[in-house]
Amino acid sequence: MSLLRVLGRPMLASMFITGGLDSVRHPERVAEAAESVVQPLSDRVKVLPDSTLQSVRLNGAVQVAAGVLLGLGRMPRLSALALAGTLVPTTLAAHRFWEAEDDADRAQQRIHFLKNVSMLGGLLVAADDTGGVPSLLWRGRHTAKELRREARLVHRSARMGALPGAAAGSVRAGAKGLKAKLPG
Numbered sequence: 001m002s003l004l005r006v007l008g009r010p011m012l013a014s015m016f017i018t019g020g021l022d023s024v025r026h027p028e029r030v031a032e033a034a035e036s037v038v039q040p041l042s043d044r045v046k047v048l049p050d051s052t053l054q055s056v057r058l059n060g061a062v063q064v065a066a067g068v069l070l071g072l073g074r075m076p077r078l079s080a081l082a083l084a085g086t087l088v089p090t091t092l093a094a095h096r097f098w099e100a101e102d103d104a105d106r107a108q109q110r111i112h113f114l115k116n117v118s119m120l121g122g123l124l125v126a127a128d129d130t131g132g133v134p135s136l137l138w139r140g141r142h143t144a145k146e147l148r149r150e151a152r153l154v155h156r157s158a159r160m161g162a163l164p165g166a167a168a169g170s171v172r173a174g175a176k177g178l179k180a181k182l183p184g
Helices: 003-025 028-044 052-072 076-094 103-128 136-181
Strands: none
Touching: 003 028, 003 052, 003 076, 003 103, 028 052, 028 076, 052 076, 076 103
């Protein structure tokens, strides 16, 4: 594993671990802001808890677990996707800069919103990072390409191998035809 991955993953995960722990321990701090996102989401997705406090705790627990996994380099792609999934509702609930009435507050919320968008971009890059090992999709495509190439070679070899036999057969057929035409 490269030094960049060894250093970068824990750095990216640190914000989620600390924020997730805070959400698990003190969900009431963000419950009011989360209400506008949690209720419509829990109405549509039946497996989510109805309680905003429980949803905030669940979101925080996923952030802690996925953050630790990402930081340790265990299942980094899956944990990065899980963190990305938790970051979207967190950002929409906590940093609604378009609703802020005070210019200073709007500017501050916009900064936090864009910071989260940047972290989301980093998580998407981490989710796509195969660590130098080709993905299953790439391996499948590469194997299919190699099989097509080998099939063409086998076809060409069989065709080329059949040409001398076909030529010999036509010569023999021609000789037999000559014998039949000759009197004797």
